[in-house]
Amino acid sequence: MTAADAAVRSPHDPHKLGRARERIDGLPKDAGRGQGGPAPKRIIIAYGFWIFLLSDIVMFSALFAAYAVLQGATAGGPTGRQLFNLNNVAIETGCLLLSSFTCGLMMVAAEARSVLWTQLGLLITGLLGLGFVALELHEFADMIGQGAGPQRSAFLSAFFALVGCHGAHVSCGLLWLGTMMAQLLAKGFRPTILHRLMCFSLFWHALDIIWVALFTVVYLLGAIR
Amino acid sequence: MTVESHTGRGDGGDAAPGEERGRVLPSLGVYLIGLVFALGLTATAFWVAQTHLLWAPGIPIGLCVLAIAQMGVHLVFFLHITTGPDNTNNVLALAFGVLIVFLVVAGSLWIMANLNHNMMPMDQLTNLHLQH
Structure with a gap:
């Protein structure tokens, strides 16, 4: 032979x-x-996206470090204890946590190839995310209205950079979510759409993990100090 | 690639992050358990921060422990990162990320605390300027 x-x-x-x-x-x-x-391509795409998410978390760690260092530098301005409203933060946390959960359910529906339930999961995830962003914007507007804007002190600069960066990520995620709803409507469950849904759910869960660190370090530790 | 082969159960030896393998529980149950744990830990953290029942100096470390526990819950139940052999790549990447995060945060805090400690008080610094 x-x-x-x-x-x-x-x-x-x-x-x-x-x-x-x-x-x-x-x-x-x-x-x-x-x-x-x-x-397989699916593994490679998700792994590559996982690396991106980890690098995003490393970028957040720099903002966290800056916040931790500048926490006491209030320059005679308001401290976190005076500014933070923990009830508001609790509602924000609930919104984001539930949206992370519904995002997981959306992926279960996508695995079962149910367009209706996937779209519904995306919609509820998006509405909860929108609620989170709205509450955060309201909080920011409130603080700036009290004269506690980012230019007031180093502490507030670091606060707005860190929390604002997370909020910007959530807003970009919402934009992505809307795009995915439209793509799913137009194209159905193609492999590329499933890859994108998978990456989106990874992104959304990662944002929730960052929020856990954020509400603990910024709000809870800031309120007891 | 067909849709069926795309679901990926068993293709290749690795699991993608976020992908659930093993199927001890139906996937819905995994998310539900994760949600219950995460809600419990969040509620505990908010209670700990606002209560007067606990020894105050211990509260910050307790909050950090709760946060790390909740991040673990999210990783395991929402992102499905496990210790199984198909997850080695994901766990190693995560471990490297955690190392860098630790170095950045702990290193910054350590160096800045030292700088603050060693820095000449502001009034003396101004005096030096005036002498020259």
């Missing part, structure tokens, strides 16, 4: 190394492990 014959008989193991024979769903069992060829 020539090498060419062997390659025809066993196209996935042309060098007869005895590897990569076991196949699941048309791909070698050990795909992406350095033997069975590249990992």
Whole structure:
């Protein structure tokens, strides 16, 4: 038997190394492990997006560090204890947490290929996210109205940079969410749409994780100080 | 690629972040458990911050512990990061991210605290300026 014959008989193991024979769903069992060829596109996309999210979290860590360092630098202006309204923060937290939950349900519906429930999940996620952004904007407007804008003190600059950056992320997420609703309506469950939905849900969950750090470090620790 | 092969159960040896494998519970149940844990931890954190029943100096560290626990809940139940062999890549990337976050935050706090401690008080600094 020539090498060419062997390659025809066993196209996935042309060098007869005895590897990569076991196949699941048309791909070698050990795909992406350095033997069975590249990992499926879905894995590569989600992993790449995971790396992006982690780098985004690293960027937030710099803002957190700046806030922690400048927390006491109020320049005679109002402190966090005087400014923060924990009830408002609790409602914001509830909105974001529930929207993270409905985003998970949206992904369950997408796995089941139910357009109606996926769209409904996206809609509820979006409305809760919108509520969060509205409450945050109201809080910002309130603070600026009291003369506690970002230019008042280093503490407030760091506060608006950190919380505002998270709010901007949520707003961008809402824009993405609306786009996904339109794309799902127009294109249905194509592989690319499913990839995007998967990346969106990762993004949304990651924003909620950042908010957990944020409400603890900024609001709760700021209110007890 | 067909839609069926796209659902990805079993394709390749790795799990994508956010992807649920193993199926000990139906996926809906996993999200529900996560929501209950997260709500409980959030409620506890807000209660701890506002109560007068607890020993005040211990509250900040308690809040940090609650926050880290809640981030863990989100990672496990919402992002489905597990310790299984199909999640090695995701966990390693996460570990590296956590290392960098720790270095940035702890390093900044440490250096700035030292700088504040070693800096000459402002009035003396102004005097030096006037002498030259």
